[in-house]
Amino acid sequence: xxxxxxxxxxxxxxxxxxxxxxxxxxxxxxxxxxxxxxxxxxxxxxxxxxxxxxxxxxxxxxxxxxxxxxxxxxxxxxxxxxxxxxxxxxxxxxxxxxxxxxxxxxxxxxxxxxxxxxxxxxxxxxxxxxxxxxxxxxxxxxxxxxxxxxxxxxxxxxxxxxxxxxx
Numbered sequence: 253x254x255x256x257x258x259x260x261x262x263x264x265x266x267x268x269x270x271x272x273x274x275x276x277x278x279x280x281x282x283x284x285x286x287x288x289x290x291x292x293x294x295x296x297x298x299x300x301x302x303x304x305x306x307x308x309x310x311x312x313x314x315x316x317x318x319x320x321x322x323x324x325x326x327x328x329x330x331x332x333x334x335x336x337x338x339x340x341x342x343x344x345x346x347x348x349x350x351x352x353x354x355x356x357x358x359x360x361x362x363x364x365x366x367x368x369x370x371x372x373x374x375x376x377x378x379x380x381x382x383x384x385x386x387x388x389x390x391x392x393x394x395x396x397x398x399x400x401x402x403x404x405x406x407x408x409x410x411x412x413x414x415x416x417x418x419x
Contacts, residue, residue, distance in 0.1 A: 267322035269410075270366055274329045276409040281402065283336045284311045285329065293317045300328040302335035304343075312336035327363050327370060330402065334358035337398050350387075354395055361399040366406065 278285045295301050300316040314332040319325045334355040342351060356373050363370035 267326050267368070270326045270368075271322050271329070273406055273410040274326060274333075277402070277405045278314070278329075278333070280405045280409065281333055281337065282311055283333055284313045286313065286315045287318060287325070288315050289318055299324065300332045302332045302340065304340060312340040323368055326366070327359055327368055330362045331355050331359035333402055334362075334398055337401065338394060350391065354391055354398075357391070357395045358399045358402065361395070362402050362406070365399075365403055 275285060295315070295317070298317075299319060300314065303313040303315065312335075314329065314336060316325055316328045316332065319328065332355070335351065338354055338358075339351045360370045360373040363373075
């Protein structure tokens with residue numbers, strides 16, 4: 253599951269603390285995280301990937317390329333966490349665009365909730381125009397449930413006193 257390389261974000265709040273919180277949330281979400289230097293990155297232009305569960309501890313493995321800023325890393329991690337929760341066992345290439353839309357929609361919702369500018373997600377979500385109503389409703393249900401799960405865990409991992417941003 254690749255995260256688009258054209259996405260950039262600007263933090264409305266301290267993204268460095270958010271990245272730390274997202275690292276803490278990974279264990280509670282059952283995800284292993286690796287940040288990879290540019291020289292060691294083998295996934296082309298993507299900023300992040302979610303690999304199938306590894307054989308050692310049966311956790312999804314999220315890899316993110318060292319980004320230009322912490323806000324980009326935060327959005328990439330959220331997007332890949334959504335893949336880990338929604339799609340870790342799916343490898344159907346025909347369904348890839350729908351998986352990307354679901355993960356990006358979760359990243360958009362969670363990113364806005366935690367105070368990131370996620371307006372760059374619009375190009376991903378535009379693919380919904382080609383889906384029928386039932387497909388969109390199924391995706392919305394899955395997206396809402398996944399965003400809720402990530403938000404709950406992030407809130408539990410983050411120190412008290414953070415200001416919430418309206419969606």
